[in-house]
Amino acid sequence: MNISATRILLVLMPLFFTELAAQDTLIFKPTKRKPVPDTAIVKVLLVEEMEQVVYIPYEKFSLTGKDSVRVIKNQPVHKKGSFTKNISQLLEIRYDETQKHIIFFNRQIPLRREKQAAYFERRNILTGSLLTLIPPDIRGGYWNRIDTMSDLKNTSPLLIAQSAIERLFCKGIFGIKLMPFALGINERFIGTGFGFRAYPVRQLPTSFFVGFDLLFANSTQYRDIISSKVTQPGNTRVWYSLKQNRNELYVLPFMIGFAFSKKQGFYASIDGAIGMQVLLSDRNTLYNNESYKYRTPAYGQVRLAMGRKF
Structure with missing residues (x-):
C-alpha cells in the first residue's frame, strides 16, 4: 500500500467511526418578536467568517463517501435542504469538536475585509x-x-x-x-x-x-x-x-x-x-x-x- 492510499484511509477512518449523534448548535440573537434567543440543533457545513454560516437541520444530515472525499480535498460539504444565515443574526455557534473537521472555513472573505480596512485607513x-x-x-x-x-x-x-x-x-x-x-x-x-x-x-x-x-x-x-x-x-x-x-x-x-x-x-x-x-x-x-x-x-x-x- 502506497503512502497516498494510507493517508486517505487514515483521514477517512475518523469520519466513519465517529459517533454521529454529536451535534452543532446555533444560538440566534433575540428580536422584538422573540425576546428569548432561539436555539437550533444543526450540522454546520460552511462558515464564511464575518459573513454567513451554511447549515442543515441535524435530523437531515448524513455523511456520505462523496462528502468524505470533499473533506479530504478541503472542500465544503454540500447538502440539499441547507440554510444560510448571516453571522450578524447569531449570538454563538457551538461546534461538535469531534466532527469539526468536516466544516469548511472560508478565510478569503476576512482577508479581503482586512485589505479593505487597510486601504480605508487613508x-x-x-x-x-x-x-x-x-x-x-x-x-x-x-x-x-x-x-x-x-x-x-x-x-x-x-x-x-x-x-x-x-x-x-x-x-x-x-x-x-x-x-x-x-x-x-x-x-x-x-x-x-x-x-x-x-x-x-x-x-x-x-x-x-x-x-x-x-x-x-x-x-x-x-x-x-x-x-x-x-x-x-x-x-x-x-x-x-x-x-x-x-x-x-x-x-x-x-x-x-x-x-x-x-x-x-x-x-x-x-x-x-x-x-x-x-x-x-x-x-x-x-x-x-x-x-x-x-x-x-x-x-x-x-x-x-x-x-x-x-
Whole structure:
C-alpha cells in the first residue's frame, strides 16, 4: 500500500467511526418578536467568517463517501435542504469538536475585509487631473457653426486642468468630492464644482466607482442658437453660433470609472461621463431681429487624475 492510499484511509477512518449523534448548535440573537434567543440543533457545513454560516437541520444530515472525499480535498460539504444565515443574526455557534473537521472555513472573505480596512485607513484623496469635455458629433465630424461674421467655425473639445479633494465615508463605500478650481487650457474657462462617488467593492488596490459631478463655470466659447422658424425645405432650421462669455452649469449624472491606489499613498483614476451644458440665465437671444434659443447640448467627459491618498 502506497503512502497516498494510507493517508486517505487514515483521514477517512475518523469520519466513519465517529459517533454521529454529536451535534452543532446555533444560538440566534433575540428580536422584538422573540425576546428569548432561539436555539437550533444543526450540522454546520460552511462558515464564511464575518459573513454567513451554511447549515442543515441535524435530523437531515448524513455523511456520505462523496462528502468524505470533499473533506479530504478541503472542500465544503454540500447538502440539499441547507440554510444560510448571516453571522450578524447569531449570538454563538457551538461546534461538535469531534466532527469539526468536516466544516469548511472560508478565510478569503476576512482577508479581503482586512485589505479593505487597510486601504480605508487613508480617507482623503488629493488629485490634479486633466479632463476634456467633448461636444456631440451629429452633423459629421464636429459641428460646423456660423458666427455673427458668417465665418465657418469648428467646435473643439474643451481641455481643462482641475484640482480636487475627496473624503471617504462608510468604510470606503461613499465619497464626497470637492473641485475648488478648474481652468481651461485651450479656451477661456474657469469653474468650481463638487461630486459624489459610490464604490461597490469599497477600497482595494483597484476599485470600481460610479457617481455624478456638478461643475459651475464661466467660459467664453461658441454656443449654438436655433431659430424657431422653419426656413428651408425638408423641415430644417437655420443654426448659428455666437461666441460669448456666459455662466453655465455642466451636469454630469452618469459617471463610471476605476481608481488605482497603493498603500504608500499613490493614487490614480480614470473615468468617463455623459451629461448636459445648461446656461444659468438668458437662454433666449435676438439675432437679426429674430428670436433664437440657446441649445442645451449633451456633452461627454473623459478625465485622468493622479495624486495622493492620505
